[in-house]
Each structure stands twice: as structure tokens, then as C-alpha cells.
Amino acid sequence: MTADPGVDPRGRRGSGEDGGPMTADPGVDPRGRRGSGEDGGPMTADPGVEPRARSGSYEEPGDFDDFWRTTLDEAAGHPLDLALTPVATPLRTVEVFDVSYRGFGGHPIRAWLRVPRHREEPLPAVVQYHGYASGRGHPLDDLLWPSAGYAHLLMDTRGQGGAYAGGVTPDPVGAGPAYPGFMTRGIAAPETYFYRRVFTDAVRAVQAVRSAGMIDPARVGVVGASQGGGIALAVAGLVPGLRAVHLQAPLLCDIPGAVRTATDGPYQEIAGYLATHRSEPRRTLATLAYFDGIAFARRAVAPAWFSTGLLDGVCPPSTAFAAFDAYGGPKEIAVWEYNGHEAGGPADLEIALAAFSARLSPPA
Template identity: 35%
Template sequence: MPLLDMPLAELRKYEGRNPRPDDFDAYWERALEEMRGTETQLELVESDFQVPFADCYDLYFTGVRGARIHAKYVRPKHVSGPHPAIVQFHGYTLNSGDWTDKLSYASLGFTVVAMDCRGQGGLSEDTGGVKGTTHRGHIVRGLDDHPDNMLFRHIFLDTAQLAGIVMELPEVDPDRVGAMGGSQGGGLTFACAALEPRIKRVAPTVPFLCDYQRVWEMDLAKDSYEELSLYFRRHDPEHLREEEIFRKLGYVDVQHLTSRIRGEVLMGVGLMDNICPPSTQFAAFNKITAPKSLAVYPDFGHEILPGVADKTVQFMLGL
């Protein structure tokens, strides 16, 4: 078969290229401490969109550094007693999607909460100097500052904070919560389950935000990863800081977090993915020590993988 990346047998053994900072664990423990010390200020606003079998709300909370984070919250009406919940994450620069995207899970008796990433295409704030949106450039945002100020650090913390909020909702069984998403949403699914290890089912598809140095070395720092190339071209054209930059990016490289996951994982991957190369995804998957399985699509790239949505529903019904 044609190869974009390594053969599948090598992918299953690949352990990643981007360096892991020596103080990585201390970095994230410090970050989680900041998150736990943040006053959530939870707010629910009834949505104009409603359906007969579920209640729909706009949910807002305060994340680290004072940003107000928005999520769509759908609660089924026909389920009595604590029931399972799904936390959903979206692709890079996008938003939490339409309300109708959540209704299939709500009809099955799940509460569904879908987050808008701060500063991207939804309603969540980016408080980096001005309120509003920055849309892109989030991978490199903070590279010239202290690592604690990297934007994806804050976004990763938002995922864990939201999962904790969902686990405290009165209708939700905190032992039956799953996380899911594709592309950036897949990377954030991994981050969420790593930083909130009570997540029981983890379903990322074609995950982004993994093994940045491998992406650059494959000459695929374009499209969603273009900001890596642009950063070097504008700020380090001779690559005098290359080692420092990739090491700093290691703080927000999902592959270094996945060993913390305790929930069961189902990952979908396309072996012709030239946006998020398969090796970068396997770098994250191969470090998982929890139960895990793969849905592998040899002829598919960074796109909707047929059957993955159905597999994910069946997987989540195990909660």
C-alpha cells in the first residue's frame, strides 16, 4: 500500500521525537494547582434552541487567568437518576457546533457538554491582553514568555476543569463520564483524560497537538501546523533556538501526557493523514498504559473516517 509515513508495524512501536522537558510533571502539577484554585463562577443560561426530549443550556465558567469559557450543555429529560455524560471537543479554530450534533447522545440518555476553545471560533474568551478571539497561532502563543503562560496550557486546563464541572452536575454519575473529539478535539480529548483521570472512556480521532518536531521534520508544518514554520521564519530564521523551542513546545505536546490516562481508549487514525501525520498520533497512543484499541484506515487522511462515529457510540454505551 502507499506510504505517507512509517509502515504500520513501525508506527506501533514509535515513541515520538519531540523532547519532553525535565520538569514536565512539576509543570503540570503546578498548572493543576492553579486550576483548582480558580473560582468557577458557573452560570447556566437556557438556550433559545429546545427539543422535546432534552433541555439545552449555554454553560459558562471562569477558567485560569480569568477567561470566561462557554460550552453547550444538553440534558436528557427521559432519564431518572444519575446517568452517563460525554464531554466533546472541536477542531482547530472552530467551535462547539450545532445543538443538533449533541442530540443523538442525549436521546441515548447521556448528558452532553461541548466546549468552545478560548479564543477560537466560539464564545469562549482569550484574555491575553484583550478580550475576544485570536483564532489561530495558539501553538506558538507564549513561546517567548514563561512556559506557564503558553495558551495551550490554559486550553488543556479548561478541558479538565469542564470535565470536573460535568462530574458535579446533579444528574451525572461521576464514574460514567467519557470524552471525545476529532483533530484538535482528539488532542484535547487526550489532554482532558490525562489531566482529569476519572474520565472512563476516551475516544479521540486523528488527534492534533502531538510530536511537533516530527511534524516539522516531515515538512508538514503547514495547514493546521503552519504556525510552526512561520514562527521559525519570522523569529528564528537560522534555527539558533531550535532545541529550546521544541523543548518548550514539549510542555503542551499531548504525547507526554497520555501515560496519565486511566480510562479505556479507542482511537481512530488514517494512515494517509498529511495534516496530523500518523506517527505523531501513534507517539501519543503508544505511551498509553490503560486499555486501548485502534480503528485503522489505511487509505484515509485527515477526514471523517467511515464507521468511527458508530464505533464511538457503541464504545460510549459501555459507560
């Protein structure tokens, strides 16, 4: 097994609302190695241990809150203009709506809203953000959450959708020199950085779903994997009143450490950019500091379930632990010893479904 240098080799547990553990795992090896649960499930993590990179290498800007307050205030100056257009499908148990609303800069953002066809309103809702370079996909994709009784809004990330699943939302904002991909678009300043627009769109997605008449605005959770996990974590730190958060192998956490340790995936774009722009590490990292999941985690209070694979070279597990440690609300982390960026895969979905059922109380 390979290991991230910042990962402590022992297990941990999450903390519940009363300060105690949310779950306990019998599989922690007392000799300092990560053990597997007796039932084959994930390991958990113990807040009493001190791994080398538990706190991460991230330094938060002093004006972080002012930056995001100004950003969201500017977005609030644009009308939401929510539109739900029914989509004809052969599905008998799920209805699909083509969604449009206005995000950062008043730009139109698209999404799918899927809801149970036979439902008792108002519904609990799950807002999902997808992985890197992917789009909202086809109306018949992503039927898990509506099949479980939730309204499910899947945001189309602006400018993406060229891989894995198609997208239709453009990013009309230009940018300066950037490494191929999205991680360095507009990186010269926080005000122009790509993820400032994306995170604002994501906050507005929660506002959109809360304003839909069929949805209970008090019962909303957010989920995401990889890039989607990083976006969901930002939303958890920016949006009050969320009921639950699930983050699988989140991107954009402890970015300085991730750039140095990731062996594959989007962080290598930042390393490639800095390999060419040798004089710009300080300015680049100063921009990225406004978008690091550690800062958002410190401000989040909704109960959260994290997941990471110890063999993940895309989002190194030490970066997930750094965000987990910083998280301000009740939390649990599932640690998958022999998995990479997929983390727990469908087992993580089982965890999310059970957690959201308890927190959002969907109709039977």
C-alpha cells in the same frame, strides 16, 4: 497511496485490560502491507512490530509533572462558578443549557450542555472538545450524544470560533510575536503558551460536568477530533477517574515529528514561525514539550480508542501511532487506509458509541 514515512506498513491490535487484544482484525496482510478488514472496517495494529517512527521524536521535560501540578493548583484557587441557563429550542427529545464556568486564571468559559429531555438521573456524561479554530456552534448542533442517552458538554475553546462553528469565549491573555493562528501564541515560554490555558479550561470542563446535579460524576468520558483529540488526550492524562476516551486524528502528538512531516494544517504555523525565527527552534520545541500528547498518554489509564487515516497530511499517522504506543491504559486504534484527516468519519462515531455504551452504561 501516499504514506507517512514513520508509519509501519503492517497492522496492529490494541491491548485489553488483561493484557490481551481488545479486538482482533482479520485484515492484516502477512506480507507487510496494511490490509483492509474483511467486512470493510478499519485495520488494527500489532504491538510486536517496530516501525521507523513508532516511538516518535519527542523528549519529555524532567519537570513535566511539576509544571502541570502547579498549573492546575493555580486554577483550583478560583471558584468554578458553574451556571446552567436553559435555552428555548424546538427540540422535543433534547434539552439544551448555556453553560458558564471559570477556567484558567478564573476566566469565564462557555459551553453547551445537552441532555435527554426524558431521562433517569443521574446521567453518564461525555465531554467533547472541538477541532481547530471552531467554536461551540449553535444550540441545535451536535445532537448525537444526547440522542444516545448521555449528557453532552461541548466546551467552547477560548479565542477560537472564527471558522466552521462560532464561538463566544474570548482569550483575555496577550501574547508576543506569533505566526497567524493559535499554534505559536505565547510560544516563548510554557507559562504563556496558548494551550496551557486551553488544557486547563478542558480539565475544568470535566470538573464542571461532574458538579452538575443531574450527572453521575463516576461515569464521564471525553472525546475529540483533531485539536479536540489532542485536548481530550491531555485531559485523559491530567484527570483521574475517566471511564472512556475517544481520539480521532489527534493534534499535538509528537509535535517535533509532526512539524517536519505535516503537509497541511496547524503544524505548518510552527514551521512558518521557525522559518522566520531561525534562532529559536530549541526554545520553541522546549515550550511545546510540555503540551505533547505523548507525555499525557503515558499518564492516562482510562480505556482509549484512537483513530487515524493513513493519508492524513494534517495530523500524520505516525504521530497518532506514537501517542497510541505511549498510552498507559487499555487501548485500540482504528487505521483507515484510504482516508485522510477525516479518518473513519461516521464509522469512528459507531466505534465510540459502542465503546462508551459498554463503559458508561447509559440508560436504555
